[in-house]
Amino acid sequence: GNSVTQMEGPVTLSEEAFLTINCTYTATGYPSLFWYVQYPGEGLQLLLKATKADDKGSNKGFEATYRKETTSFHLEKGSVQVSDSAVYFCALPNFGNEKLTFGTGTRLTIIP
Amino acid sequence: AAGVIQSPRHLIKEKRETATLKCYPIPRHDTVYWYQQGPGQDPQFLISFYEKMQSDKGSIPDRFSAQQFSDYHSELNMSSLELGDSALYFCASSLSRTGGNTIYFGEGSWLTVV
Numbered sequence: 067g068n069s070v071t072q073m074e075g076p077v078t079l080s081e082e083a084f085l086t087i088n089c090t091y092t093a094t095g096y097p098s099l100f101w102y103v104q105y106p107g108e109g110l111q112l113l114l115k116a117t118k119a120d121d122k123g124s125n126k127g128f129e130a131t132y133r134k135e136t137t138s139f140h141l142e143k144g145s146v147q148v149s150d151s152a153v154y155f156c157a158l159p160n161f162g163n164e165k166l167t168f169g170t171g172t173r174l175t176i177i178p
Numbered sequence: 179a180a181g182v183i184q185s186p187r188h189l190i191k192e193k194r195e196t197a198t199l200k201c202y203p204i205p206r207h208d209t210v211y212w213y214q215q216g217p218g219q220d221p222q223f224l225i226s227f228y229e230k231m232q233s234d235k236g237s238i239p240d241r242f243s244a245q246q247f248s249d250y251h252s253e254l255n256m257s258s259l260e261l262g263d264s265a266l267y268f269c270a271s272s273l274s275r276t277g278g279n280t281i282y283f284g285e286g287s288w289l290t291v292v
Contacts, residue, residue, distance in 0.1 A: 100280070109285035110221065110268060155220060159281075165211065165234050166270075166281055168220040 068093040072156045072169025079146055079176055087141040087172045089130075089156035099123075099132055099139040100157045100166070110155070113141075148176045180204055182284035184269050190290045191259050199254040199287045201269030209233070210252045211281065212244055213268040221268060227252060259291045 073088035091099065101113040101123070114123030119134035128143045139156060156169040183202040191197050203210050209228045213221040214237075223236035227246035238244075241259075246252040256263060270283040 098280075102283070109266075110270075110283040112280055112282065115280060165223050165226060165236070166221075167223075171220050 067160050068097060068158050068167055070156045070158055070167060070169040073172055074170065075153075075172040075174065077172055077174050079174070081148055081176055081178050082145045083176075085141070085143040085146045085150075085174070087154055087156075087174070089139045089141065089169060091137050091139060091156075091158055093137075093158060096134065097158045099130070101128070101130055101139070101141050102155045102157055102168070104153045104155065104171075106152070113154070146174075146176050148178055150174060151176050182269055182271050182282055184267075184284035184287050186287060187285065188288045188290075190292060192292055193259055193261065195259050195291075196255065196257045197259060197289060198256070199267055199269070199289070201252045201254070201271075201284060203250055203252070203269070203271030204282055207250070207271035207273050207282075209272045209274065210246055210250070211268075211270040211272075212238075212252070212254050213270065213283075215266040215268060215286070216262075217265070224254070256289075261291050264289060264291045 070091045098117045100115045102110045103113045114125040116123040116132035122131045130141045153171045153173045155171045157166045185200045211226040212224040215221040224238040225244050226234045230246045242256050244254045266286045268286045270281045272279045272281045
């Protein structure tokens, strides 16, 4: 089945630093790709998505581009804030249905 | 906009007891999913329903069962609870089974088994 490999954490950055969280995938066909975020003590929230190759998803200053050539969907943000501290999950649906497979999650901590 | 509603938000049960979690999907969404997230783990798919019929099954223990009702709400029943069942249980919903539609998650139900 489809799978994702996500950059392991934890990641600690200073405020205003540049962020990259790597995600690569293995998939049948070209599924949509997602980044979900889980803030401390909260549920999963959709951060952004891309539905086809070369699409760029963006939200709250975060971006990720669906790269078919490198089978990647890396998450980036130019200047992180303390409020970005959370766990970030890369995810994609299984072929033929919408059941999501998640990466292992990357815990991000931003220090002032 | 309406989101996925889960209840209860927190639940404490003793070993061998039974727990029931409820989920109300986003209106007009036809697919409901249940996921289990253990401490420090990524969410693991348990089971899904499409138009009130079970559509897929993941790593759901035999002690667990779920169903979707005529009003599309879903319930996850967990019996003979074990300490290892302590986790955050997410319900999610989407509009269709195919086509890359986004899955929206509820805030989760925290189950603690003591």
